[in-house]
Amino acid sequence: MLIPKLALRNILSAGLRTWLSVLALSFSFVAIIFLQGVYDGLNDQVERATVEAQYGGGQYWQKAYDPYDPLSLEDAHAPIPPQLQELTAGGGAAPILIRTATIYPQGRFRSILLKGIDPDQKVLSVPSTALRSLENVIPGLIGSRMAKSAGLKKGDVVTVQWRDVHGTFDARDVTIAEVFRTNVQDVDNDQIWIPLERLQAFTRMENQATIVVLKKDVLPVTDPPGWEFKDSGFLLRDLRSLVKMKSVQGSVMYLLLLFLAMLAIFDTQVLSIWRRRKEMGTLMALGMTRTQVIELFTMEGALHGVLAALVAAIYGIPLLAYAAGRGFDLPIATDNFGFAIGEKLFPAYSPALVAGTTLLVCIVTTIVSYLPTRKIADLKPADALRGRLS
Amino acid sequence: MENSVLIRTHDLDKIYSLGLTDLKALDRITLSVARGEFVGFVGPSGSGKTTLLNIIGSLDVPTSGSAEVLGRRIESLSHKESAGLRNRHIGFIFQTFNLLPVYTVYENVEFPLLLQGMESSRRKQLVGDALEWVGLADRADSRPAQLSGGQSQRVAIARAIVKQPEIVLADEPTANLDAANSHHIMKTMAQLNEDLKTTFIFATHDEKVIGYLKRKITLVDGKIAKDETVEKTTAG
Numbered sequence: 001m002l003i004p005k006l007a008l009r010n011i012l013s014a015g016l017r018t019w020l021s022v023l024a025l026s027f028s029f030v031a032i033i034f035l036q037g038v039y040d041g042l043n044d045q046v047e048r049a050t051v052e053a054q055y056g057g058g059q060y061w062q063k064a065y066d067p068y069d070p071l072s073l074e075d076a077h078a079p080i081p082p083q084l085q086e087l088t089a090g091g092g093a094a095p096i097l098i099r100t101a102t103i104y105p106q107g108r109f110r111s112i113l114l115k116g117i118d119p120d121q122k123v124l125s126v127p128s129t130a131l132r133s134l135e136n137v138i139p140g141l142i143g144s145r146m147a148k149s150a151g152l153k154k155g156d157v158v159t160v161q162w163r164d165v166h167g168t169f170d171a172r173d174v175t176i177a178e179v180f181r182t183n184v185q186d187v188d189n190d191q192i193w194i195p196l197e198r199l200q201a202f203t204r205m206e207n208q209a210t211i212v213v214l215k216k217d218v219l220p221v222t223d224p225p226g227w228e229f230k231d232s233g234f235l236l237r238d239l240r241s242l243v244k245m246k247s248v249q250g251s252v253m254y255l256l257l258l259f260l261a262m263l264a265i266f267d268t269q270v271l272s273i274w275r276r277r278k279e280m281g282t283l284m285a286l287g288m289t290r291t292q293v294i295e296l297f298t299m300e301g302a303l304h305g306v307l308a309a310l311v312a313a314i315y316g317i318p319l320l321a322y323a324a325g326r327g328f329d330l331p332i333a334t335d336n337f338g339f340a341i342g343e344k345l346f347p348a349y350s351p352a353l354v355a356g357t358t359l360l361v362c363i364v365t366t367i368v369s370y371l372p373t374r375k376i377a378d379l380k381p382a383d384a385l386r387g388r389l390s
Numbered sequence: 391m392e393n394s395v396l397i398r399t400h401d402l403d404k405i406y407s408l409g410l411t412d413l414k415a416l417d418r419i420t421l422s423v424a425r426g427e428f429v430g431f432v433g434p435s436g437s438g439k440t441t442l443l444n445i446i447g448s449l450d451v452p453t454s455g456s457a458e459v460l461g462r463r464i465e466s467l468s469h470k471e472s473a474g475l476r477n478r479h480i481g482f483i484f485q486t487f488n489l490l491p492v493y494t495v496y497e498n499v500e501f502p503l504l505l506q507g508m509e510s511s512r513r514k515q516l517v518g519d520a521l522e523w524v525g526l527a528d529r530a531d532s533r534p535a536q537l538s539g540g541q542s543q544r545v546a547i548a549r550a551i552v553k554q555p556e557i558v559l560a561d562e563p564t565a566n567l568d569a570a571n572s573h574h575i576m577k578t579m580a581q582l583n584e585d586l587k588t589t590f591i592f593a594t595h596d597e598k599v600i601g602y603l604k605r606k607i608t609l610v611d612g613k614i615a616k617d618e619t620v621e622k623t624t625a626g
Contacts, residue, residue, distance in 0.1 A: 285476060
């Protein structure tokens with residue numbers, strides 16, 4: 001315990017020099033944790049929003065359905081199996097029928113997806129209850145992005161053309177009952193939601209669906225014939241890799257901060273060893289071995305990391321807690337990220353993140369502190385006393 | 391008499407390489423120092439005094455020849471063994487005091503005992519005794535920056551003697567002190583030599599120090615030019 005005691009005594013006695021290094025390192029601590037928290041928060045938020053609005057607790061796909069192939073939609077419909085009907089009746093699932101269609105807003109031609117959903121469903125966060133309000137018209141629900149790109153607003157009437165199960169064209173006017181805001185582009189862009197039963201009737205696909213979305217936390221049943229269950233892991237796969245890619249970009253900043261902090265520690269150590277070479281000679285003359293001197297100087301550097309963690313905790317915890325609780329507004333440009341981000345981003349700081357970052361910074365600080373001290377191993381006590389470094 | 395010899399060198403050479411040329415700092419030094427001596431290596435700058443002191447203190451090794459200190463061959467000691475020798479048996483006093491600036495007087499004096507792993511109460515007693523010896527018991531909590539040159543050197547003496555070493559090596563101990571402080575320091579060390587029978591070896595060219603020596607070994611160009619016993623000190 002002698003070396004840690006001496007090291008602590010040395011760095012505490014060094015006064016302002018120590019505290020400046022510690023403060024600089026603590027800034028890096030807080031900034032690294034803050035940045036990681038932002039990405040973790042982003043990850044959580046994106047997944048939560050996507051699950052709530054689109055994926056639920058998993059989806060049953062009609063066997064022909066392939067979300068990446070619009071042509072597959074032609075055949076991607078089948079009667080809802082009894083066990084899924086039972087789940088739907090109990091509020092544990094929401095069937096969705098998806099058809100390709102064409103709209104003609106202001107006389108322009110535009111391909112869209114026409115999605116039928118039960119207005120009373122409570123599985124997804126899409127505000128489908130708006131589809132209950134209009135009696136004598138076909139109500140349509142669109143997202144704000146769709147509204148903007150198609151030039152539609154609440155109350156507008158737009159002609160929608162589709163083909164029924166036999167391939168026969170049909171067209172109706174759909175009245176926009178509501179424009180909703182969502183963070184999930186996949187339930188917004190280029191699509192109109194209408195009541196499920198109406199779409200089933202128009203397309204002569206009574207009691208049929210393309211997908212059946214399970215409510216979150218509802219356990220899936222055995223795959224009915226002609227249907228395949230896709231769990232959250234599968235559905236979120238692409239999203240997670242996209243978020244991961246964005247996180248990797250963010251890691252550049254993380255590494256830069258870590259690098260700068262470590263450069264400061266390295267510099268402090270090199271300077272310290274240069275300035276204190278006579279002290280090293282004295283320590284050796286008093287009976288310290290070279291190994292003990294190396295341990296002492298490495299420990300001093302490493303203790304900067306520990307003190308920085310403590311200082312960072314003092315101002316960092318309230319600061320990060322405030323950021324996590326209040327969140328911060330995101331610029332409109334973040335809508336182009338390709339995934340669901342809210343208007344506010346709430347960073348998420350888990351104990352694992354804080355402990356992991358603290359451990360990482362302390363380990364890296366120790367390594368960086370050790371590197372310059374290796375020079376001491378070649379130091380002759382007599383040279384050190386004369387103020388020379390070999 | 392033979393048993394009381396603490397230091398013995400034989401044909402000791404020390405050569406420093408200066409790029410293309412070599413500098414012979416010590417040239418075939420053969421000498422012995424007995425327990426309780428108050429001896430000095432004297433001579434002009436560059437005569438090899440400090441080099442010889444460093445080798446005896448196991449801070450450096452000879453290029454050839456042998457140096458035996460307390461029965462140990464300096465040239466064949468490992469780093470750890472030479473550190474152990476310095477820690478337990480040799481005290482050092484430097485020209486520039488070399489006190490550890492962030493420690494108090496007490497902590498500076500205590501340091502060699504900490505390295506020995508000595509228990510706290512014994513440390514406290516020895517540090518207290520050492521500070522009493524040098525008359526600085528009342529400055530135990532001061533930092534080196536708060537001390538005068540004379541006080542700093544007295545702390546260095548306390549640090550050197552606190553572990554009760556067989557040998558104290560002092561390299562130009564009065565070079566940074568005024569005359570009054572120099573005499574005070576030398577009297578303190580002479581008294582310690584008398585009372586504790588500690589062997590003191592000086593490297594100096596200061597007449598004030600030379601006046602206290604009981605044996606004077608004059609070095610010139612790395613060679614022993616004269617080795618004389620002084621019959622009577624002229625202290626004071």
